[in-house]
Amino acid sequence: MIAWFNGELLPLRGVHIQATDRGFLLGDGFFETMAANKGQVIHFDAHMTRLEDTARKLKFPLPYNREELKDAVDKVLLGNQFLKTRTALRLTITRGSGPRGLMPPLELNPQVLLTASEVPDHFPSAKVKTVSICRNEKSPTAQIKSLCYLDNILAMEEAHEHGSDEALMLNSAGHITEGSISNIFFVKNDQLLTPKISDGVLPGIMRNCVLETAHKLGMNIVEDSLEPEIIQTCDEAFLTNSLFRVRPIHELDGRLIPSEVWADKILQEIKAAE
Known part of the structure; x- marks a missing residue:
């Protein structure tokens, strides 16, 4: 499985989350789950608007803009050959690493991970x-x-x-x-x-x-x-x-x-x- 992690395409098993990452330690982060159909992400702009709104509420600087994230989505779909299926895209953003305690560090280094997996086109009642x-x-x-x-x-x-x-x-x-x-x-x-x-x-x-x-x-x-x-x-x-x-x-x-x-x-x- 190919993932996109902080701007780089790599095998999912090659993604390494730091032990001091606040998302791992404290759940300090947020995510978006998007659907793609035959290689085309659905309602991308609506998801990005909610993502940006969440980042503002949590005082997160987003290290990538919409165009860069759309490019990441396209690369992950292509890299996994998910161009003829229905796909779940999970975009996860953490505040990055920090010292022990609840207060975020003054200098933030958000971590961004995008993964994909196939999902059915139909779900039973x-x-x-x-x-x-x-x-x-x-x-x-x-x-x-x-x-x-x-x-x-x-x-x-x-x-x-x-x-x-x-x-x-x-x-x-x-x-x-x-x-x-x-x-x-x-x-x-x-x-x-x-x-x-x-x-x-x-x-x-x-x-x-x-x-x-x-x-x-x-x-x-x-x-x-x-x-x-x-x-x-x-x-x-x-x-x-x-x-x-x-x-x-x-x-x-x-x-x-x-x-x-x-x-x-x-x-x-x-x-x-x-």
């Missing part, structure tokens, strides 16, 4: 369970893809222990937020509902794409605090992220949800636009 792990909607990391992913890992583990594919997390107020790796949508009476960002929701790139697509299809859209009761009353539910686009939910907290009408319509529109 999902079984989802509400878990005990809560999202902290007041956390400054609630709206960024931080390297501190322990809450998400624990949530996914709990879901898997109950035979589910994905976890659904509530926030401290008991409102629905998102999955461990996905945003969530509900359909009720042809109305599309999704939790609002301020409830502790990551502003997903595919989430925004779904909202735009649903608007074009004439759906009434509601972004608001959602109570767990909607799980028992919705007509449809589906998950979104950049890799599986739209993934219908066939079972949520033990309730079977057979309908995928709107999920399929939205998915087909999104795939056609790629």
Whole structure:
């Protein structure tokens, strides 16, 4: 597997992370997961806008601009011969090495790693369970893809222990937020509902794409605090992220949800636009 590390193409096994790297020691960093289809990265500018916004929030200097990162993406896709498949691209940025303790060094040396792997073009419908792990909607990391992913890992583990594919997390107020790796949508009476960002929701790139697509299809859209009761009353539910686009939910907290009408319509529109 070929990776791109700090401007250099090399085998993934040849990437060496320093023992003093703050991303390794403290989770001091962030990432973007992008999809590419037949060698073309999808929604690249939207991902870069979120990346740059995250860097500003965390006071990270980005050592590479969009053009340089796009060139890195192209080289990694070509180097791995991922020009005829669907590919997951993971761009990881850490603050670099520093002395012991929490305070970042005055002079930063961010480390940038880009990796790629093949992913399916189609994902089966999902079984989802509400878990005990809560999202902290007041956390400054609630709206960024931080390297501190322990809450998400624990949530996914709990879901898997109950035979589910994905976890659904509530926030401290008991409102629905998102999955461990996905945003969530509900359909009720042809109305599309999704939790609002301020409830502790990551502003997903595919989430925004779904909202735009649903608007074009004439759906009434509601972004608001959602109570767990909607799980028992919705007509449809589906998950979104950049890799599986739209993934219908066939079972949520033990309730079977057979309908995928709107999920399929939205998915087909999104795939056609790629």
